[in-house]
Structure formats: C-alpha cells, structure tokens
Amino acid sequence: MTFNQKEKEKGLVRALITAFEGLEEVPKKADIEARAMQLAPLLGYDGDLRVAVEEAMIAIDTWMGAGVSLVDNEAYHDEEWVYKRDIEWTYSDAYEGYLKNEKWQPSLVQKLSDVGSKILGQLQDPTSEGSWNRRGLVIGHVQSGKTANYMGVIAKAADAGYKFIIVIAGIHNNLRKQTQERIDEGFIGRSSDPENRVAIGVGRNRDYPYPATLTNINEDFSKNTAAKSGWKINDFGKPIILVIKKNVRTLEALHNWLKELNAQGDGRISDVPMLLIDDEADNASINTNKEDISPTRTNAMIRRILGLFAKSCYVGYTATPFANIFINPDAYDDDARDELFPRDFIYSLDAPNTYFGPEKVFLDEDFSPDVLEDITDCEDYLPFSHKKVDTVVELPPSLYKALDQFIVARTIRNLRGHSSKHCSMMINVSRFVSIQQEVRNFISIRERRIREAVKANYMMPEEVSSRNQYMAALRYVFESEYSGCGFEWDQIKASLIGVFDNLRIFVVNSKSDEVLDFKKYERDGVGLTAIAIGGLSLSRGLTIEGLTVSYMYRNTRMYDTLMQMGRWFGYRPGFEDLCRVHLSEDSINWYSHIANASEELREQIRRMRRDGMSPKQFGLYVQSHPDRLLITAANKMRTGEKVVFNQNFTGTIKECTLLPVDSKVNTENETLIQEFWRSGFGRNTIETRKGWFIPDVDIDRISAFVTQFKVHAASDSLRSSVLDYLHAISERFPLGDVLLISKGDGNSSEFRLGAQQRSAKDAKARGWQLSRYRLASRGDEKLGLSDEQIAQAYEVAENDRNSKGKEPSDFHYRIVRNKPLLMIHILEPKETALEELRGQRVPAFGVSFPNGLFDTEIEVVANRVWVEQMYGSFDDDPDTEDDYDE
Structure with missing residues (x-):
C-alpha cells in the first residue's frame, strides 16, 4: 500500500468514526460495512475495506475512565485555576485534532483532554507570583498510552504559560529518539531531523505557533548544540522543549548550561515557569542511597535542575510506581534540595477498555490459557545464569516453535488485510550483547531455511509439501494454535511466501548500529515484519509495533523490571487472538502475582481517595506493603546487609x-x-x-x-x-x-x-x-x-x-x-x-x-537469606546489563 493509499484509508476510517459518533448503542458491523461501501468511492479509496471497518469498529467501541487522584488537602492549592483563567488552547486543540486525524474516536480524545486538564490543575498556575515547586506522579499501565497523556499535558501546560519543558525519556538512545519523534508530531510540529525539517503532525496547519527545541532525533542535549542555537530560555516568546536521555552526563550538561547562561545573580531562574516530565520515573531517578549520604547521581542531577528554577513542577510517569512511593517524603539535601516524592498529587490513569494488559494476559481464566506458553526446554540451551563469554551451541525447540507461530500469525494477518501494518516478534533471552548476536545468527539461519522451504513448497500438493520438516512444523503450529482463525491450511500455505517480502531481523541494544525504525517503513508505505532480539533496550519503554509473538526467558523478580519487560501489553486490534507469550513457569507465576498486586494497589488509591487520604499516607502504606522488598531491598541484600522493614x-x-x-x-x-x-x-x-x-x-x-x-x-x-x-x-x-x-x-x-x-x-x-x-x-x-x-x-x-x-x-x-x-x-x-x-x-x-x-504495621528484620526464601533470587540485575548505557 502506498503512502497516498494509507492516507485515503485513514480518511475513510475518520469518516466512519464521525458518521457513528454519539450513538447510544454500538453500531453493528453490517451497518459500518454498508456505510464504508458508500463513503469509499467518495473519498477515492479503492482498497480492502475490511481493515478500515475493523479499525472504525474498535474506535467507536473504545472508552476510557477518568482515573482517580490523591492530593495533599493540607497544602494551599486551587486546582480549579485551569477553569478560572481565560486560556487560549492553541497547542492543546492542535494536539487533539492530530489525534482525531490519527483515527482516535472523538469521545476518547475528549476524555484524554479532560484527564489532561485535571492533571494540569494539580500543577501550579504558571502566572502565580513568588517561588513554588510541586511534585506529582501519574500512574499508567505498561504500553497503554502514557506518552499520549503526557503529550496532552505538555500541550495544555504550554498554553497555560509554562515556558521551559523538559522530557526525560528513559536511559537508552532508541527510547529517547522514539519519544522525540512523537513529540515532534504531537507538539513541536516539525521533524527534528536536521536533514528533513518538514512540517509534520500538528504543524501541518500553517498558523501553528511552532515551539522551539534544543534536541532532535539524532542529538541529545549538549552544551555544543545549545551554543550553536544561540538561544537563552528567557528570549523565547514561545515555549521551548527538550527531550533528553536519563543520563548523568546529559543532565550535568543541561544543568551547567542553565546555570551559566540563564541564571540570574542569585543562581536561580526566577521568571521562567518550568515543567519537567520524567518518563519511566521509577528507573534510575530513585535515590537508593542511605539518607545519611549523598543522593545517587541521576537523582541528584534531576533535583539540582529543578532547584535552578524558582517556579517548577515535576511530574513522574510510570506504570510501576512501587519504587517512587518508597522515596522519603521528608528527605532534603542542601545541594540537591527537595526529594522527588510525589507529595502534592498521585494520579492513577484508567486504561481504555481495548487495552491488552496484565489482567487479561495473566488473570483472565478464559483467555490466558490460549495466549500463554510455558518455556520448559531453555535451561539446557540458554540457562538463566550464563556469562557473556558463554557459547550458544543451539537454540531451544520452543524458540523455533515461537518463530513458526510468528510466521503463521503474520500470514493470517496478511489474509485479514493487515499486510500494510507492522507485525513483530520479540526475543529477550539474555542481557549480554554478545549472546544476543549469537541468537540472531541462529534465528537468521532458521528463517532462511524456512523461507527456502516455503518458496519450494507453497504451491506444491500437500502430499509433497508435508514431507518437508519446516512445512510440517508450520502446519502443526497452524492446526494446534490457529485453526479457528477463519482460514484453512491450504489458504495459509498459499500465502506463506508473502511473509518474507519485508521480514527483517534486528538486534536492539545500546551497542547495535541496527535501528528498529518503524517510521522509515511507514514512509515507504511498507508494513514491516520485524524480529527484534535484545535485552534491557527491549524492556524499557520502547514500543514494538504490532507485537504478536514474544519469547522471554529472564530471571528477575523485581516488580518494576519484570512488568516493564512486558512489551506484549498494549493494543492488538484485529489480532488479539493470534498473540502468543512464551515465558518460564516461574515468570508466569510472578506476572500473575504482580498483576494482582498492581490491581490491588490501584484499588487502594480509589479507596483512599474516597476516604480523603493524601499521597503521603498512601506512600506510608506502600512503604510497608509486604512486597516492597522486591523493589527496594535488592541493592542492599547483595551486600548481606540486614534491613528492618515495617510491613502492612x-x-x-x-x-x-x-x-x-x-x-x-x-x-x-x-x-x-x-x-x-x-x-x-x-x-x-x-x-x-x-x-x-x-x-x-x-x-x-x-x-x-x-x-x-x-x-x-x-x-x-x-x-x-x-x-x-x-x-x-x-x-x-x-x-x-x-x-x-x-x-x-x-x-x-x-x-x-x-x-x-x-x-x-x-x-x-x-x-x-x-x-x-x-x-x-x-x-x-x-x-x-x-x-x-x-x-x-x-x-x-x-x-x-x-x-x-x-x-x-x-x-x-x-x-x-x-x-x-x-x-x-x-x-x-x-x-x-x-x-x-x-x-x-x-x-x-x-x-x-x-x-x-x-x-x-509489624516489624520484620530481613537479610538476603530471608528475601530469597520469600521471593527467590535477584540474580538478574538490570543495572549490570551489558547493554546498559549510563
């Protein structure tokens, strides 16, 4: 499908959503199909109507709750300031129009806007006099649209008068680049690619007041890039935004630039309201040092940057808030100033009803048995505990089976009309770059053999093709996993060859020169079929488009690390039934446990909201939650230190x-x-x-x-x-x-x-x-x-x-x-x-x-032996990963 055809398809979907917007009952599929047949010729679209109808149906039937917040009722703050001021919502309206153009249902866009206004209301009115700083936390769901939410908040904050906006986007270059691209489209309005500075997204409206930026898709913030721009933050009539990596060197460079070039005589910037969005706020931002020694470097640098501004707001975003709540709310450092504890508000977002999340994958007794597969054979090939110098002799049969599933699932998606959409497989079996490369080599060999078998047999009679071991394996996967997909094997076999047209294998880590760039393929009008092999880079924030089959054999019981590894959560319109997740039995057990714990945590927020309790009270509750050890204790337990915990x-x-x-x-x-x-x-x-x-x-x-x-x-x-x-x-x-x-x-x-x-x-x-x-x-x-x-x-x-x-x-x-x-x-x-x-x-x-x-509460004295009895080992430490780039 060409780029022009994709735009016409998007136009048809938008038209269908608009046609059925506002109805009390969800329309039947036949009604949407009939309207699509009427509208398609008028819009010049002559492609397959199935996907447009399917996307319109999902959008029309998607809804989202407003979420719930805990606020510090003792602090003087008027959250209604947003509605009392006469604000011209230029950036916000443009962002909402952009979402509608991207086929979001208008009522869902409105709900997102309403939630964004509520979060903005928890920030300080940027026109307020004097000095102020607020701290908040927004709890979302893994792969559920946190970025869409904070982009809406950014747009509203810019309209309200916040002049300097920093987005800290994870610890890896690929995540920072992905976030920069999204903010380019949804807020900046121009591609930040220095070689292609064209209007995109919100910027296609010629009257759009483009914000300024000191970062681009290729370059993080540095003193040199700032110097080349010649800009100072108080020179701007429009807001300025930076998308930076959570890296000590980058944070230090930004701190020094702000202090040297923009600070007033007292060392603080007094006339520029600043908003800092900390994405994946539970990762690297937390001060894990004891209270009687200096904060950790990343934590201290974030606090120092906030401390430079007389008027600042910090909002952390995370799907795994356990660590954030353990921050001491009263901690203070003379140099780094206030801690990042969300003392002023905690906002728990609701996921849309179409969200494919932990509850559905691990707790739904009807759905879980179909999607989950237990890995039982990996230990003999790639054991949990291995070293980067180890040699991979062969891959486990279960991984090859997962590859067969992926090829068959992609074939079914193509037959369903999804050939222009991305479809991905994730393989996460080692934290070591060298091992990831060896896995890639074996997968490449296997993929080539399957491709050659398909090429030789996809048009042959079944009695001939069935004698080929790779064809037999594909048929076995179809019959055992996907026989209810709506197609017969002869249709699948005849279409297998199309899978390999745009199939690419990527190793995704901080040392790889391969870029998993879905946007590049979209510009070429191609639906990428991607196999992504990696470690931590695949485990933190990176969106893998169209993820259909996941294979993860990792040994960690840290709540936040494990949940963030769940790249398979998200939205799976039209192919939810094809998704497969391969995990060890131990991981399946722990994910189920965490899903229960996370839902109970959100339920407690709702209960405490009804009881008028504050973030500090919620923080005290979570600090004494029995499972807190999974987050806070690992770095202490490795030294054998005994730790006293209160449990609730x-x-x-x-x-x-x-x-x-x-x-x-x-x-x-x-x-x-x-x-x-x-x-x-x-x-x-x-x-x-x-x-x-x-x-x-x-x-x-x-x-x-x-x-x-x-x-x-x-x-x-x-x-x-x-x-x-x-x-x-x-x-x-x-x-x-x-x-x-x-x-x-x-x-x-x-x-x-x-x-x-x-x-x-x-x-x-x-x-x-x-x-x-x-x-x-x-x-x-x-x-x-x-x-x-x-x-x-x-x-x-x-x-x-x-x-x-x-x-x-x-x-x-x-x-x-x-x-x-x-x-x-x-x-x-x-x-x-x-x-x-x-x-x-x-x-x-x-x-x-x-x-x-x-x-x-009760008091517990814990050491490493106690923790391992209760929770298992902490052998897979994410902070020691070979692809971790500090």
Whole structure:
C-alpha cells in the first residue's frame, strides 16, 4: 500500500468514526460495512475495506475512565485555576485534532483532554507570583498510552504559560529518539531531523505557533548544540522543549548550561515557569542511597535542575510506581534540595477498555490459557545464569516453535488485510550483547531455511509439501494454535511466501548500529515484519509495533523490571487472538502475582481517595506493603546487609504456596484440621457450595491453628508474619471467619475435606510450588458472605469504572467481610513426576486481612537469606546489563 493509499484509508476510517459518533448503542458491523461501501468511492479509496471497518469498529467501541487522584488537602492549592483563567488552547486543540486525524474516536480524545486538564490543575498556575515547586506522579499501565497523556499535558501546560519543558525519556538512545519523534508530531510540529525539517503532525496547519527545541532525533542535549542555537530560555516568546536521555552526563550538561547562561545573580531562574516530565520515573531517578549520604547521581542531577528554577513542577510517569512511593517524603539535601516524592498529587490513569494488559494476559481464566506458553526446554540451551563469554551451541525447540507461530500469525494477518501494518516478534533471552548476536545468527539461519522451504513448497500438493520438516512444523503450529482463525491450511500455505517480502531481523541494544525504525517503513508505505532480539533496550519503554509473538526467558523478580519487560501489553486490534507469550513457569507465576498486586494497589488509591487520604499516607502504606522488598531491598541484600522493614497487610491475602512433599507432615496437618474442625473452630458450621463456613471464631483459635500447622521451611517467615499481624489487630478484630474449602468427596460428619486437584508437574523433592503463587481460587472469598454483603460487594465494584459490569474481585469481598478470614484447603497433586507425592492429600492454608488497617504495621528484620526464601533470587540485575548505557 502506498503512502497516498494509507492516507485515503485513514480518511475513510475518520469518516466512519464521525458518521457513528454519539450513538447510544454500538453500531453493528453490517451497518459500518454498508456505510464504508458508500463513503469509499467518495473519498477515492479503492482498497480492502475490511481493515478500515475493523479499525472504525474498535474506535467507536473504545472508552476510557477518568482515573482517580490523591492530593495533599493540607497544602494551599486551587486546582480549579485551569477553569478560572481565560486560556487560549492553541497547542492543546492542535494536539487533539492530530489525534482525531490519527483515527482516535472523538469521545476518547475528549476524555484524554479532560484527564489532561485535571492533571494540569494539580500543577501550579504558571502566572502565580513568588517561588513554588510541586511534585506529582501519574500512574499508567505498561504500553497503554502514557506518552499520549503526557503529550496532552505538555500541550495544555504550554498554553497555560509554562515556558521551559523538559522530557526525560528513559536511559537508552532508541527510547529517547522514539519519544522525540512523537513529540515532534504531537507538539513541536516539525521533524527534528536536521536533514528533513518538514512540517509534520500538528504543524501541518500553517498558523501553528511552532515551539522551539534544543534536541532532535539524532542529538541529545549538549552544551555544543545549545551554543550553536544561540538561544537563552528567557528570549523565547514561545515555549521551548527538550527531550533528553536519563543520563548523568546529559543532565550535568543541561544543568551547567542553565546555570551559566540563564541564571540570574542569585543562581536561580526566577521568571521562567518550568515543567519537567520524567518518563519511566521509577528507573534510575530513585535515590537508593542511605539518607545519611549523598543522593545517587541521576537523582541528584534531576533535583539540582529543578532547584535552578524558582517556579517548577515535576511530574513522574510510570506504570510501576512501587519504587517512587518508597522515596522519603521528608528527605532534603542542601545541594540537591527537595526529594522527588510525589507529595502534592498521585494520579492513577484508567486504561481504555481495548487495552491488552496484565489482567487479561495473566488473570483472565478464559483467555490466558490460549495466549500463554510455558518455556520448559531453555535451561539446557540458554540457562538463566550464563556469562557473556558463554557459547550458544543451539537454540531451544520452543524458540523455533515461537518463530513458526510468528510466521503463521503474520500470514493470517496478511489474509485479514493487515499486510500494510507492522507485525513483530520479540526475543529477550539474555542481557549480554554478545549472546544476543549469537541468537540472531541462529534465528537468521532458521528463517532462511524456512523461507527456502516455503518458496519450494507453497504451491506444491500437500502430499509433497508435508514431507518437508519446516512445512510440517508450520502446519502443526497452524492446526494446534490457529485453526479457528477463519482460514484453512491450504489458504495459509498459499500465502506463506508473502511473509518474507519485508521480514527483517534486528538486534536492539545500546551497542547495535541496527535501528528498529518503524517510521522509515511507514514512509515507504511498507508494513514491516520485524524480529527484534535484545535485552534491557527491549524492556524499557520502547514500543514494538504490532507485537504478536514474544519469547522471554529472564530471571528477575523485581516488580518494576519484570512488568516493564512486558512489551506484549498494549493494543492488538484485529489480532488479539493470534498473540502468543512464551515465558518460564516461574515468570508466569510472578506476572500473575504482580498483576494482582498492581490491581490491588490501584484499588487502594480509589479507596483512599474516597476516604480523603493524601499521597503521603498512601506512600506510608506502600512503604510497608509486604512486597516492597522486591523493589527496594535488592541493592542492599547483595551486600548481606540486614534491613528492618515495617510491613502492612491491609486488604491483602497471605497464603502458603510452597508446600511440603513429606507424607508424614501432610498427614499430621490433616489430623490437625480435623481436630480443630471438631472442637476448636466452633459448632456453628454453615454449608456452602464449596465446603463449609464457620463464622465468628475467636482470633486466638485461628492463631493457634496457624501456629501448630507445619509449613514448608521456606514458608516459616511468612507464617510468622501472619501470626504477628493477627496479634497486632486482635484488639480491633477479636473474631474472624473460617472457610473449609472442599470439593468432591468431602464429608462434614467425618470432618474430611474433599481434595482440589492441582497440577504438580514442576514439583521437586524440596517442595511443591503452586502455579501462579495462588492457593485460593478467584471467588473463594465470596463463600460465607450474606446476601446483603454480596450485594454490597457488587455495589462497591459497580462504583469502580474498571469493575463495572464485572463480578466483584476478591478484594471487594474482603472489604465487605471486614474481618480476618482463615481458608483451609486439601490439594490433590496431579501430573507429578515425584513418586513420593503421588496419591498424597496436601493440606494448605491462607489468611486474608480486612482493608483499612493503614496504621497497623509489624516489624520484620530481613537479610538476603530471608528475601530469597520469600521471593527467590535477584540474580538478574538490570543495572549490570551489558547493554546498559549510563
């Protein structure tokens, strides 16, 4: 498809969106197809209508909530200043028009604008007198449109009077370049490519008041580039924007330039309101040093730049806010000044309903089994722990299978009319550049052999082509993975050859001279078929267009690092069913755990907003969240240092998910369950659809059961913490509930629970680790609630836009129960290779805690051994990656 044809297709989609805008009900596909057939000849479009109809349908049915904010109510700030001033929204209107031209639905653009106005309202009015600085944080979702949001905020801030805007865009050149290109289109209005300074995006309107910039797609900020421009920031009638890399040298250069050329006699810039947007704010911006020594260099330089301005606002953007909330809100350094803690506001964005995110990929019981694939064979080829001098002898069969999936999926996308759209595969198996290059060599060889096989066989009879091993592998993938895609194998086979026309293999890291430049191919009217091989560069912020198949074998349990590796999150219009994500079982388990934790964190923001709590109170809660160790402790634990943490279990569930395989221990635990059921938990037993419920049990009896239950040695720390917390809340909650979860042959008269079957295929002699680190099934916490409580849970969920129309989550049920809950299970292992585990009944328990216990904490002393028992190792340290460029 030529560039002109693509523009005509975009025009048709815009026309279809406009034609159906404002209807109360979503139009049927047949109605959109009929209108498309009418409009296409009028707009001069004679291409395939399927993609235009599909994109219009998705846009028309896309909506987004307004999100929710926590603000410091004690600080004097009027967030209504945005609406009280008479502001001419030149840049903002141009940006919104640009989005509509890019096929965004008008109502979605309006929602984005409304949210942008709310965030702008949390900044200071730039016309305010005197000195001021504000600190805020915006929490988005991985690959969900954070850039679109902060570009809208930038445009509004420029209209309101912010004159100097800095965007810190990650730690890698390719991410900085990608961000510069987007800001060129959405705000600057000209390509910053020195060799092609043409009007683009918002700048196609001749009356557009182009902002100035001191950076371009090729050059980060430096003193030389600033000197060549001859500009000083207070010379500008229009705003100036810089897009810089989060690099100490770059930050130092900017700080020195500002101080030498633009500062007044007192060393501060008094007459220029400044906005600093810190993208991926959890990465490198955080001060990880102890409070009694100087801040880390990157953190200190950001603070020093802010300190040069008498009027400044700092807004961090991240999808993984855990580290940001751990910043000490009261920390101050005489040189670096105020810390970056978001003391003034935290804004949690809602993702659009079409977002393909962690909840869908890892928590959706209907969708997850289709998209997730467990890597079981990589350890023999590319083990988790390897060195850059190691030699790659061969790649695992599962990676070659993923390549076959990608080729078949691209073929299906072409048949669906997506040939002009990008389609990508991501391979992330090593942090070392040398290993990445070796992987590329093997993939190149394999791709060439498949291409030659397809070329020789795609027109041959099946009895001939099926004898070729590569063709047979492609057919196997189609029949096992994609047979419901709407096409038959003979159609797929005949179209395979088209995949290789624009297939390119890239190694993406800071030392590679290969550029994964989707824009270049778009300008040529080509849909790129890309295989991207890399490490950290693929894990932070870089958008991989049309990502369809992902293969990641990495060993990290740091929340933020792991979530940022999830490049597969985003939007998959028209090919969501084709996406495949290959991960180790351990990673699948941790992603599921993190997805739950992230959703609960967002839910707490909404709850705390309703209770009028401040960012500082939320920060104190997250600082004592039991999983904070995954973010803050790694750099300390490597030195063997013991760290004292306060932990808070409010609104969480703690479960023993690493279970003993000793039959004697398990038999004793089942006897303990029977004894407590018979005499310890009380006689008021109520039957449920899944076992029995015993209400209002003395909390001391629950504690006694937990104390006597024999847990796996690695779970002893968890049990101790649960007991400490039950004791800490016992005055407020003297009674709790007990759920005896039972399926199948349970018998209350014999005090015997029916066993729940669980896969134990990865169980080892040292213990049975439950899949996804979950013991209870979703919805178990609903058991035993009254009809009134269940109705209340539905009401709580309905008031939350993200839960609207869905079943309440366990968190919602936890809120309405409002007391501790002990859940007891018997598991029956299946699919296990462990002889001693077969036929066993394995007891386990979990305790969930009510919400609202923000002021209740317990103290934990942790060292590396404790952390590795609780969370696993920290062997894969992102800051030691070979492609990390500081």
